[in-house]
Amino acid sequence: MEERYDPAALEAAAQKRWRDARAFEVTEDPSRRKFYCLSMFPYPSGKLHMGHVRNYTIGDVLTRYHRMRGCNVLQPMGLDAFGLPAENAAIQNNVPPAKWTRENIAYMKQQLQSLGFAIDWTREIATCDPDYYQWNQWLFLQMLKRGIAYKKTQVVNWDPVDQTVLANEQVIDGRGWRTGAPVEKKEIPGYYLAITRYADELLADLDRLDGWPERVRTMQANWIGKSTGVRFAFPYELDGKKELLWVFTTRADTIMGVTFCAVAAEHPLATHAAKNNPKLAAFIDECKRGSVMEADIATMEKQGMPTGIFVTHPLSGEKIPVWVGNYVLMGYGEGAVMAVPAHDERDFYFAKKYNLPIKQVIDWPGRRQSPPIPPLQKGGGAAGGFSDAWHEWYADKDGVCVNSGRYDGMSYRTAVDVIAADLKKKGLGDKQVQWRLRDWGISRQRYWGCPIPIVHCERCGDVPVPDHQLPVVLPEDCVPDGSGNPLNKRKDFIKCACPKCGKAARRETDTMDTFVDSSWYYARYACPDNDRAMVDKRVDYWLPVDQYIGGIEHAILHLLYSRFWSKVMRDLGLVRYGEPFSNLLTQGMVLNHIYSRRTGKGGIEYFAPEEVEPRHDDDGKITGAVSKADGRPVDYQGMGTMSKSKRNGVDPQALIEKYGADTARFFIMFASPPEQTLEWSDAGVEGAHRFLKRLWTFANASKTSIDLVLKNEQKYANFFKAAGGAHPAVLREFHLILKQINFDISRHQFNTVASGTMKMLNALEGAAGLGSVEASLFIRKEGLKFLLLTLSPICPHITDHLWRELGYGDDILKAPWPEPDEEALKQDEIELVLQVNGRMRGSVRVAADADRAAIEAAALAHEAARRHTAGLTVKKVVLVPGRLVNIVAG
RNA sequence: GCCCGGGUGGCGGAACAGGUAGACGCAAGGGACUUAAAAUCCCUUGGGGGAAACCCCGUGCCGGUUCGACUCCGGCCCCGGGCACCA
Numbered sequence: 001m002e003e004r005y006d007p008a009a010l011e012a013a014a015q016k017r018w019r020d021a022r023a024f025e026v027t028e029d030p031s032r033r034k035f036y037c038l039s040m041f042p043y044p045s046g047k048l049h050m051g052h053v054r055n056y057t058i059g060d061v062l063t064r065y066h067r068m069r070g071c072n073v074l075q076p077m078g079l080d081a082f083g084l085p086a087e088n089a090a091i092q093n094n095v096p097p098a099k100w101t102r103e104n105i106a107y108m109k110q111q112l113q114s115l116g117f118a119i120d121w122t123r124e125i126a127t128c129d130p131d132y133y134q135w136n137q138w139l140f141l142q143m144l145k146r147g148i149a150y151k152k153t154q155v156v157n158w159d160p161v162d163q164t165v166l167a168n169e170q171v172i173d174g175r176g177w178r179t180g181a182p183v184e185k186k187e188i189p190g191y192y193l194a195i196t197r198y199a200d201e202l203l204a205d206l207d208r209l210d211g212w213p214e215r216v217r218t219m220q221a222n223w224i225g226k227s228t229g230v231r232f233a234f235p236y237e238l239d240g241k242k243e244l245l246w247v248f249t250t251r252a253d254t255i256m257g258v259t260f261c262a263v264a265a266e267h268p269l270a271t272h273a274a275k276n277n278p279k280l281a282a283f284i285d286e287c288k289r290g291s292v293m294e295a296d297i298a299t300m301e302k303q304g305m306p307t308g309i310f311v312t313h314p315l316s317g318e319k320i321p322v323w324v325g326n327y328v329l330m331g332y333g334e335g336a337v338m339a340v341p342a343h344d345e346r347d348f349y350f351a352k353k354y355n356l357p358i359k360q361v362i363d364w365p366g367r368r369q370s371p372p373i374p375p376l377q378k379g380g381g382a383a384g385g386f387s388d389a390w391h392e393w394y395a396d397k398d399g400v401c402v403n404s405g406r407y408d409g410m411s412y413r414t415a416v417d418v419i420a421a422d423l424k425k426k427g428l429g430d431k432q433v434q435w436r437l438r439d440w441g442i443s444r445q446r447y448w449g450c451p452i453p454i455v456h457c458e459r460c461g462d463v464p465v466p467d468h469q470l471p472v473v474l475p476e477d478c479v480p481d482g483s484g485n486p487l488n489k490r491k492d493f494i495k496c497a498c499p500k501c502g503k504a505a506r507r508e509t510d511t512m513d514t515f516v517d518s519s520w521y522y523a524r525y526a527c528p529d530n531d532r533a534m535v536d537k538r539v540d541y542w543l544p545v546d547q548y549i550g551g552i553e554h555a556i557l558h559l560l561y562s563r564f565w566s567k568v569m570r571d572l573g574l575v576r577y578g579e580p581f582s583n584l585l586t587q588g589m590v591l592n593h594i595y596s597r598r599t600g601k602g603g604i605e606y607f608a609p610e611e612v613e614p615r616h617d618d619d620g621k622i623t624g625a626v627s628k629a630d631g632r633p634v635d636y637q638g639m640g641t642m643s644k645s646k647r648n649g650v651d652p653q654a655l656i657e658k659y660g661a662d663t664a665r666f667f668i669m670f671a672s673p674p675e676q677t678l679e680w681s682d683a684g685v686e687g688a689h690r691f692l693k694r695l696w697t698f699a700n701a702s703k704t705s706i707d708l709v710l711k712n713e714q715k716y717a718n719f720f721k722a723a724g725g726a727h728p729a730v731l732r733e734f735h736l737i738l739k740q741i742n743f744d745i746s747r748h749q750f751n752t753v754a755s756g757t758m759k760m761l762n763a764l765e766g767a768a769g770l771g772s773v774e775a776s777l778f779i780r781k782e783g784l785k786f787l788l789l790t791l792s793p794i795c796p797h798i799t800d801h802l803w804r805e806l807g808y809g810d811d812i813l814k815a816p817w818p819e820p821d822e823e824a825l826k827q828d829e830i831e832l833v834l835q836v837n838g839r840m841r842g843s844v845r846v847a848a849d850a851d852r853a854a855i856e857a858a859a860l861a862h863e864a865a866r867r868h869t870a871g872l873t874v875k876k877v878v879l880v881p882g883r884l885v886n887i888v889a890g
Numbered sequence: 891g892c893c894c895g896g897g898u899g900g901c902g903g904a905a906c907a908g909g910u911a912g913a914c915g916c917a918a919g920g921g922a923c924u925u926a927a928a929a930u931c932c933c934u935u936g937g938g939g940g941a942a943a944c945c946c947c948g949u950g951c952c953g954g955u956u957c958g959a960c961u962c963c964g965g966c967c968c969c970g971g972g973c974a975c976c977a
Binding site: 040042043045080083084085154156157165166167168169170171215216218219222223225292293294295297298299300345346437438440441443444445446513514515518551552553554555556557558560588589591638639640641643644645646670671672673675676677678679681683684685686687688690691693694697740743744747749751752754755756758759762833834835837838839840843875876877878880883884886887888889890 | 891892893894895896901902903904906908909910913914915916917929930956957958959969970971972973974975976977
């Protein structure tokens with residue numbers, strides 16, 4: 001055995017052994033319980049970062065743990081290879097995205113392999129391979145046939161200088177990231193997937209996902225956003241024609257408080273009104289500027305302008321003015337809203353800003369008296385002397401209607417029912433269920449993605465590419481230059497024959513959202529070699545995924561799209577499951593500082609933390625930085641998730657090279673529990689490495705002892721039984737730690753699993769010099785065995801090596817996971833915490849089976865208890881069995 | 891702005907179903923070994939008072955429930971994630 005711990009050599013040897021033995025290649029075996037353990041595949045950004053190490057180590061720990069539990073475990077890996085960063089790299093370095101991506105894949109795969117993950121690499125997939133994405137295209141066409149995929153217009157961020165569509169990420173404060181030009185909204189056609197058809201099922205099935213974190217289920221439920229309300233119309237006349245302005249509201253009980261309506265800038269009513277109103281037309285143009293992001297829209301200044309058009313209130317017959325509001329979106333609901341400024345915060349501020357009337361129609365009897373509504377003045381009633389007291393009641397539904405004619409006195413529920421019925425009678429509305437969820441727009445005006453298999457023919461229209469012509473292969477030699485999709489310049493790609501009429505036609509150049517790629521890759525891992533079908537019956541064995549692990553940032557979109565896609569595949573008869581992931585572990589993100597600077601053009605550039613010198617305030621908080629390269633100031637953006645685009649990733653390579661994979665794995669598991677956000681710092685890596693060195697040294701020194709014990713285990717077990725003294729307590733400690741480790745692994749708290757293994761080593765070192773030599777040797781053999789077994793999922797290389805070297809067996813991969821021995825955990829006497837009035841004052845030792853009277857007597861007799869109860873009357877004694885006794889005195 | 895999380899020593903974190911706050915580490919200080927350094931090992935380490943026994947304070951802030959609150963409830967502040975074209 002080597003004297004010195006040399007992770008590089010040892011890890012390479014272990015990995016070679018696993019590779020030669022094909023240790024992690026698995027096949028379907030109906031006789032064994034299967035366990036499909038999957039980590040979200042990485043985007044091949046160039047190098048792994050700590051978030052990847054964290055994600056894949058968690059997955060690997062679970063994989064190895066379940067193997068030891070006897071499961072047939074599949075852990076595959078692949079690459080989410082299409083996406084925007086490849087195009088950005090192309091712009092910067094003039095290299096084709098395909099080349100850049102494939103080079104990154106090769107490097108990252110080698111990095112992943114050096115970490116020793118128990119991955120079945122024979123199943124590797126990359127979403128940029130036609131073998132994979134042809135099935136995106138095929139399924140898209142299946143959806144198109146069934147109307148699940150369809151075409152409509154979409155609103156995108158438009159950079160008027162580069163003449164290109166911008167991703168939300170490329171819009172910085174309403175401006176294009178490269179040009180600095182103010183972004184405009186633009187309507188273009190695109191394909192959508194009707195995820196809303198599945199809204200009910202996607203919501204209902206959340207209840208069945210009890211292996212998912214509650215917070216993810218809550219987020220998804222809120223995102224789907226089922227709300228029951230009333231859809232109704234305000235009649236109006238336009239050029240002598242009768243028209244209806246439709247709106248949706250969840251607060252129909254406030255309908256009598258409507259004092260104006262607001263429509264989106266793109267609403268037909270607004271368009272019509274602008275025809276003879278240049279000021280309004282200019283305002284509508286203004287509204288069309290800015291980004292399409294919800295966060296931008298929600299936080300921007302609410303603005304509006306009257307259209308001059310009035311509609312009729314469907315119940316009161318009042319004339320209601322219609323405004324154009326920049327906060328009303330054409331894509332949501334009807335593109336128009338009723339406004340009740342007295343009972344809606346946004347409407348209230350809008351009304352105040354434009355001096356629109358406010359009419360209270362809900363009151364809260366028994367609550368604070370409502371403020372009086374001042375009489376309307378010319379130009380509006382909201383100004384001056386007006387109280388905002390009902391702010392605190394905005395969301396409440398427990399008031400009753402007032403100032404509402406025949407609805408006065410009605411509760412929320414009654415009022416909504418009666419008002420809906422009245423509207424229905426007039427043919428102007430009804431109750432309706434509305435969803436926040438919108439259909440999924442998948443068209444991207446980008447090059448590096450899966451081509452949408454459609455041909456545009458002047459005669460036949462949009463024609464689907466027939467199955468036998470699939471895949472539509474993306475040419476891989478294009479280099480985007482920032483001015484739009486380079487496919488548009490590729491005549492050889494665009495020019496094609498119409499599949500229907502055979503005449504010359506134009507191929508669609510939009511590609512698919514990369515979320516399409518990641519919506520079903522987990523199924524393809526079961527049958528990556530099938531070139532005739534998207535999936536086959538092997539999927540029935542492996543799916544659904546038993547444990548899915550990935551960043552919390554995917555809590556909504558990726559996971560929801562995958563759930564939707566599964567249900568579509570199920571309805572097409574392709575798979576049997578409706579939910580793809582039985583258990584989900586959402587890893588917290590690994591954060592690092594973000595530094596950026598505005599470029600001359602008004603764009604933005606990011607600096608890696610090692611490229612700047614941070615500046616601190618008196619509290620030690622970072623306020624800014626200067627670039628080490630040019631000495632000029634750099635802005636501090638705070639902490640954020642490690643990403644390629646923000647340049648704040650930390651490459652684990654240096655860590656692996658200096659300390660080895662086991663140290664890197666141990667450290668990242670030890671640093672914090674997996675679901676928690678982790679602000680990156682490598683302080684503490686030394687400690688993890690020191691632990692493994694200590695383990696190495698201790699095992700080295702124990703070899704002859706363990707040889708001895710293993711040759712005659714029974715003899716040493718007898719010695720142990722006979723020895724007594726401190727020995728049972730030491731063995732008990734190991735079983736206690738083991739019990740805790742088992743519990744912690746079951747709840748995925750790997751940091752305390754790691755610290756448990758450290759405690760075991762501490763206990764082993766502490767027990768080295770105990771009385772009976774034979775009994776000590778027995779404990780050492782037992783303890784070290786537990787230590788190696790429980791450490792092996794986290795640090796598979798060193799444990800693999802030591803297991804063999806110490807003679808425990810020929811392969812730790814085949815060893816079963818250890819269970820604590822309840823017999824060893826028993827004890828005759830226990831220690832109870834002694835409290836007086838809830839404050840700890842000492843402890844009492846009592847027999848393990850002592851009854852309440854005996855414990856109370858022991859507690860009251862305790863010196864500290866007597867001291868703290870002196871002069872007081874004991875009122876009661878609270879006893880928590882096995883834990884504490886609390887004397888309540890006063 | 892809306893939805894979802896989080897906040898505990900100098901730092902990462904522990905405390906399992908309301909029951910000993912600070913496990914296990916890092917860093918720091920002191921010591922041993924060494925010609926010296928590295929490595930390794932031992933000791934100390936939340937704050938305050940005290941010679942000590944021991945006592946007081948302490949889990950973002952304010953208030954509440956309880957014999958007892960990091961844990962439960964109400965309100966606030968700060969940080970992170972998501973908001974549909976980053977993945």
